[in-house]
Amino acid sequence: DTGVSQDPRHKITKRGQNVTFRCDPISEHNRLYWYRQTLGQGPEFLTYFQNEAQLEKSRLLSDRFSAERPKGSFSTLEIQRTEQGDSAMYLCASSLDPGRTLNGYTFGSGTRLTVV
């Protein structure tokens, strides 16, 4: 296991289309997070899973966004009816629970979404 994997690395889509991203966390990590990052800004928290349970969702996660982690392993993030404002880097991270430090909080390389 070499870390957190995200697929695809890049996605270009037309406005109004649906897109789905996948994240494979570090295998023993039971916590999984999705963040969104726009150019020049720090990542913004979107949602969090502990095992298969989605325990927190940001107000940034509109009704067009849905995330799942059906078996407590990989996760998917779907955006329906994409808008140009959805263009960003979507980052996934995973960690162990309960971590006394965040040293194990590991990010993937992200999926860059461009909505045209």
Place this chain on the structure above:
Amino acid sequence: GESVGLHLPTLSVQEGDNSIINCAYSNSASDYFIWYKQESGKGPQFIIDIRSNMDKRQGQRVTVLLNKTVKHLSLQIAATQPGDSAVYFCAESFSGGYNKLIFGAGTRLAVHP
């Protein structure tokens, strides 16, 4: 609301010099502070963290200082190298929650030979 911000958007240093990147935070409940390095096209990479019951922590060539009185965090990089060129983010978290990280906007460090 909660926020983590940085004083300087860009920092240019000569190779071999020491670098200091600063950060201000606003949430008194935060008890973990983390510095990340992000290179172009990559996700944030953990550098060092510090808990709120400490005021200093050292790693390899890096030191993080925490001043809770003024809610200030800094990252010191000794003998800066070209490979240190990247964007650096500070982030805060509350361990009693779900370890959601709140990031600032970042500082770009440019190391010149």
